[in-house]
Amino acid sequence: MNLKISALEFVQQVQDGNISAEDFVAKTMEQIHSVDEKLHAFLSVNENAINQARLIDKKIKSGDKVGACFGMPISIKDNMCIKNEKTTCASKMLENFISPYDATVITKLKQQDAIFIGKTNMDEFAMGLSTEFSAFGPSRNPWNPEYVPGGSSGGSAVSVSAFECVASLGSDTGGSVRNPASFCSVVGYKPTYGLISRYGLISYANSIEQIGPITRTVKDVAFMLNIIAGIDPNDNTTIDNKNEDYLSGIDSGIEGKKIGIITDMMTDGVDPSVLSATKDAISKLEGLGAICEEISIEMVKYSVAAYYTITATEAGSNLARYDNLRYGYDFSVEGYEFNSYISKAREKFGPEVTRRMIIGGFVPSAGHAGKYFLKALKVKSKLTKELDEAFKKFDLLVAPTVPILPFKIGEKINDPVSLFLVDINTVTANLTGKPAISIPYSISNGLPIGIQLFADSNQDKLLLQAAYALEQTVKLPEVPL
Amino acid sequence: MTKIGLEIHCQLTHLESKLFCSCKANYREFEINENICPVCMGLPGSLPRLNQEAVKKATVIAMALNCSIPEKIAFFRKNYFYPDLPKNFQITQLNIYGDTSIGGEGFVIVEGKKIRITRIQLEEDPGRLIYEGSSSKNQITLVDYNRAGTPLVEIVTEPDFESPKQVREFLNILSDLLENLGVSDPGLDGAMRADANVSIEGGNKVEVKNIGSFHDLEKAVHFEITRQNSLHSRDISIIQETRHWDDKRKITVSSRSKEEDLDYRYFLEGDIPWISIDNNILEKLKSEMPESINSKKERYISKYNIPEQVADVLSSDKFYSDLFEESHTDSNAKEIANIITTDLMGLIDTREKRDATKMSAVHLRDLADAIISGKISRNSSKNALYEIVKTGNSLPQIISDLDLGNVSDESELTVIIQEIITSEPQVVEQAKSNPQTINYLVGKVMQKTKGKADPKLTLDLLKKLIG
Ligand SMILES: [Zn+2]
Numbered sequence: 001m002n003l004k005i006s007a008l009e010f011v012q013q014v015q016d017g018n019i020s021a022e023d024f025v026a027k028t029m030e031q032i033h034s035v036d037e038k039l040h041a042f043l044s045v046n047e048n049a050i051n052q053a054r055l056i057d058k059k060i061k062s063g064d065k066v067g068a069c070f071g072m073p074i075s076i077k078d079n080m081c082i083k084n085e086k087t088t089c090a091s092k093m094l095e096n097f098i099s100p101y102d103a104t105v106i107t108k109l110k111q112q113d114a115i116f117i118g119k120t121n122m123d124e125f126a127m128g129l130s131t132e133f134s135a136f137g138p139s140r141n142p143w144n145p146e147y148v149p150g151g152s153s154g155g156s157a158v159s160v161s162a163f164e165c166v167a168s169l170g171s172d173t174g175g176s177v178r179n180p181a182s183f184c185s186v187v188g189y190k191p192t193y194g195l196i197s198r199y200g201l202i203s204y205a206n207s208i209e210q211i212g213p214i215t216r217t218v219k220d221v222a223f224m225l226n227i228i229a230g231i232d233p234n235d236n237t238t239i240d241n242k243n244e245d246y247l248s249g250i251d252s253g254i255e256g257k258k259i260g261i262i263t264d265m266m267t268d269g270v271d272p273s274v275l276s277a278t279k280d281a282i283s284k285l286e287g288l289g290a291i292c293e294e295i296s297i298e299m300v301k302y303s304v305a306a307y308y309t310i311t312a313t314e315a316g317s318n319l320a321r322y323d324n325l326r327y328g329y330d331f332s333v334e335g336y337e338f339n340s341y342i343s344k345a346r347e348k349f350g351p352e353v354t355r356r357m358i359i360g361g362f363v364p365s366a367g368h369a370g371k372y373f374l375k376a377l378k379v380k381s382k383l384t385k386e387l388d389e390a391f392k393k394f395d396l397l398v399a400p401t402v403p404i405l406p407f408k409i410g411e412k413i414n415d416p417v418s419l420f421l422v423d424i425n426t427v428t429a430n431l432t433g434k435p436a437i438s439i440p441y442s443i444s445n446g447l448p449i450g451i452q453l454f455a456d457s458n459q460d461k462l463l464l465q466a467a468y469a470l471e472q473t474v475k476l477p478e479v480p481l
Numbered sequence: 482m483t484k485i486g487l488e489i490h491c492q493l494t495h496l497e498s499k500l501f502c503s504c505k506a507n508y509r510e511f512e513i514n515e516n517i518c519p520v521c522m523g524l525p526g527s528l529p530r531l532n533q534e535a536v537k538k539a540t541v542i543a544m545a546l547n548c549s550i551p552e553k554i555a556f557f558r559k560n561y562f563y564p565d566l567p568k569n570f571q572i573t574q575l576n577i578y579g580d581t582s583i584g585g586e587g588f589v590i591v592e593g594k595k596i597r598i599t600r601i602q603l604e605e606d607p608g609r610l611i612y613e614g615s616s617s618k619n620q621i622t623l624v625d626y627n628r629a630g631t632p633l634v635e636i637v638t639e640p641d642f643e644s645p646k647q648v649r650e651f652l653n654i655l656s657d658l659l660e661n662l663g664v665s666d667p668g669l670d671g672a673m674r675a676d677a678n679v680s681i682e683g684g685n686k687v688e689v690k691n692i693g694s695f696h697d698l699e700k701a702v703h704f705e706i707t708r709q710n711s712l713h714s715r716d717i718s719i720i721q722e723t724r725h726w727d728d729k730r731k732i733t734v735s736s737r738s739k740e741e742d743l744d745y746r747y748f749l750e751g752d753i754p755w756i757s758i759d760n761n762i763l764e765k766l767k768s769e770m771p772e773s774i775n776s777k778k779e780r781y782i783s784k785y786n787i788p789e790q791v792a793d794v795l796s797s798d799k800f801y802s803d804l805f806e807e808s809h810t811d812s813n814a815k816e817i818a819n820i821i822t823t824d825l826m827g828l829i830d831t832r833e834k835r836d837a838t839k840m841s842a843v844h845l846r847d848l849a850d851a852i853i854s855g856k857i858s859r860n861s862s863k864n865a866l867y868e869i870v871k872t873g874n875s876l877p878q879i880i881s882d883l884d885l886g887n888v889s890d891e892s893e894l895t896v897i898i899q900e901i902i903t904s905e906p907q908v909v910e911q912a913k914s915n916p917q918t919i920n921y922l923v924g925k926v927m928q929k930t931k932g933k934a935d936p937k938l939t940l941d942l943l944k945k946l947i948g
Contacts, residue, residue, distance in 0.1 A: 320570060321567065
């Protein structure tokens, strides 16, 4: 049986009776058991998955109505709640947290007969871009296990890349879906802010983050969006997408579309192989009939500073609830008064979370907010204005997803500032709420390079059409597992 | 000059659900930690879901207190650690980045003085702490989250009060207003809480927090003024500080924690988008607002000729004015107002008695009509009312059961009057020259009939028989 198929192919083959969900899930479990000891994409695996697949096969056989996923094995980043399952955020703080409820995306996928094959590894509370900050050890890049898979949704990207599932859900606060997708040579999508419900996604920086699919093809992103996008009464920030069908017309092409090349994301700091891949992609886009032209987005150079200021502020507040009083890990209150207990309990946070908690306590505090937090908000608003202006002129924007190639595990972990700068090309989409996608584009010395496309808010369908068109021009080698 | 400012916390007790989830706003009827869900427990991944009805009710309060209403409102996070706060931040409102609180500047007239309202904000109530154990050594603190997330409206005033009496008068007006608007039941335990800031001439401002009822608020303010005056008279300076109201000892106590030093790191709550309150919404809410207490009072006076004092008492209490509205007709309105304010209010003077009463508007209407038509005397009507409240039986039944009906049979009454004329010859003589004296004889008849004689008929017969 071939595990190397897309979500749409899986659906087709099950529908045609060529494969059964049970066989496919069983084979996927075998794959996990054979590769995950090395790659560590998963924090927990659903041992009941095969039984669940068998029930779906029964439904198919008896002619009952079956959901659009037909028993498709999907992995879920471990910051989304599945009822009665552990949701750890790759943190010691939530090591034993069992969610009493389903995230909205989980409810929707369950209704469509998806099977959650396991919860994937990540940087603790999604803070990081290499998955090295997981409290349970790093994930490894399937293209070269000595390298990081990117992050923070590293486990999700690895699981899709290494055929440990058909598709995955990650979350993207500053590039956490697109960055690992780029590093692992899979597709990663950050939708318009509000397109996908965040109910049940454990907040890191709630005003800018979104859940996003990680898949093998652009069409698979559209397939996933058709299931999980749309307004949700449980998330007041969701937008009504009028039940848009993202698959229909995905092959419309980009003839005559205007594409802006963001020069501020292609500066001297960008790796030459990334730069040349991007230039190659631009010529491909032109070959498809698009009109490409350079544009400067000046606020990009302040975007990372603004991003870390805003996210630290929100994280400081969002993570305040982890006082270990109502849930968490086993640690008796005996002998502590309230404040000392909380301080002691919170020592379980890892180094990156602690660093951001400290920043988050400082930058919005009285006397410093004006210098840091409020300034960051100004950058955010100026950057948004700049992009709004750009989209009056262009239909789409293009840039490398990540300015560098994947790096070795341990190489940058002690240099937080250089790690922060890796986010320079991805945070813009989050700060402005615009949709962005990373698609696999080339391989340099055995390491993947992704290309990023942006569209204006609520132009997700157009973005997928463009990404699909570009994807059709790309032929890449198979991952050397 | 003494200056007092207030921060009133008022629960929107009439709402169905909490401010951000579908748990019940009426948390009082639940076992401990039974009225909770992932949202109000602040579980990882949960998001607030704004209760639009709460926004409407808060808007109505703001309008009733003459406040400006911004076109758009926003929510903020107030960050601090406390065991009763599930998320370790409170979702509240604030005006630091422009006017985004539900109510802007407003005012209330108290005893002819204008008390300025600074702002009104909508926010969530924390859980409730329960202390167990006797000494501080073995004391444990338990938390009941049933209350967490219930909707609160905070009303902040300028320091415009000059005496505890003004404070009390304001609280009376505010309680009546909130009750009349149908937004809150001030009688419920914990529904109204307050902080006060108090300063006297030449002294610093002192905050008094944690006052659990309006009743204690006046006491706390009075205590604080007395304390500050006493310090002042001994030339001891009054330091700026936060004090807590100790409701057992009825005194204010200096707080050990430096709450004024806390940095709440306020910032916008991104999980709740800005809410537009346009003119259409405001007009609609205005049209649905219940008649104000003042307008009711004016109407009672001008339409039914009810005395001002009676109209004042009747209009300011929602329970009784609702009862009045339901029971009165044009012809019996004055009599009903009279029954309510002179008899009924004394009869059911507690919440428990109000809730237990079996009386309906129909009873009240029947009783008033019976008095007007002379079927029952005013005197006997009190007894009938007592029975109505107690049993809920119909008025005709009560009159017959207790024999409360007026003696209006002419021959029966003539016999009684003849007896009295015989036994009081001197008075009868006087009555012939001095008509006033006849009232004494009417009284005698009433005494003999236990107040049941038809007064008009008695007078007529007396006049006829004396000649
Ligand atoms: Zn709740």
